[in-house]
Amino acid sequence: MERTLIMVKPDGVQRGLVGEIMSRFEKKGLQLAAAKFMKVSQELAETHYAEHKGKPFYDKLIVFITAGPVFAMVWEADNAIALTRAMIGKTDAVEAAPGTIRSDYAVHTNLNLVHGSDSAENAEREIALWFAPEEIV
Ligand code: ATP
Numbered sequence: 001m002e003r004t005l006i007m008v009k010p011d012g013v014q015r016g017l018v019g020e021i022m023s024r025f026e027k028k029g030l031q032l033a034a035a036k037f038m039k040v041s042q043e044l045a046e047t048h049y050a051e052h053k054g055k056p057f058y059d060k061l062i063v064f065i066t067a068g069p070v071f072a073m074v075w076e077a078d079n080a081i082a083l084t085r086a087m088i089g090k091t092d093a094v095e096a097a098p099g100t101i102r103s104d105y106a107v108h109t110n111l112n113l114v115h116g117s118d119s120a121e122n123a124e125r126e127i128a129l130w131f132a133p134e135e136i137v
Helices: 010-014 018-028 042-048 058-065 080-088 101-105 120-130
Strands: 002-008 031-038 070-077 114-116
Touching: 002 018, 002 080, 002 120, 010 018, 010 058, 010 070, 018 031, 018 070, 018 080, 018 101, 042 058, 042 120, 070 080, 080 101, 080 114, 080 120
Parallel strands: none
Antiparallel strands: 002 070, 002 114, 031 070
16 A cells, blocks of 8 residues: 655635545545644645755745645545656646546646646655654544
């Protein structure tokens, strides 16, 4: 069984898409292992997106992710990382396949509604960063 960190970003929360996004993962058959509604500190944002430091979009990305509350979750399934990445769709909404979350609901690359861990290594790092062990069921 594999675990992944999924986060509905501030644009997804503001647009009222938390329930819709959770519903897609539930209906697919993944198991929810943890969830919380929270504001992202500057420190958490910078640690989470450390790999993008120095890129042209980095500063805006940090401002965006700390601008409003997010809904962070841990989901569990065989191949949870690949499954949820496929359901989320490509970063650029234009390239995201029809039926994916980003294709169905997002217009912009920088307002792309949802984050999902992209590797087993990052999933482990991100889950430990966002959740205390006792918050995970
Ligand atoms: P995420 O990590 O949020 O799940 P992702 O894995 O699809 O998204 P990454 O390449 O890891 O994409 O980029 C992280 C985030 O940085 C993107 O989700 C997007 O919000 C922002 N981003 C990436 N590339 C660009 C870009 N060219 N212009 C603006 N924002 C970008």
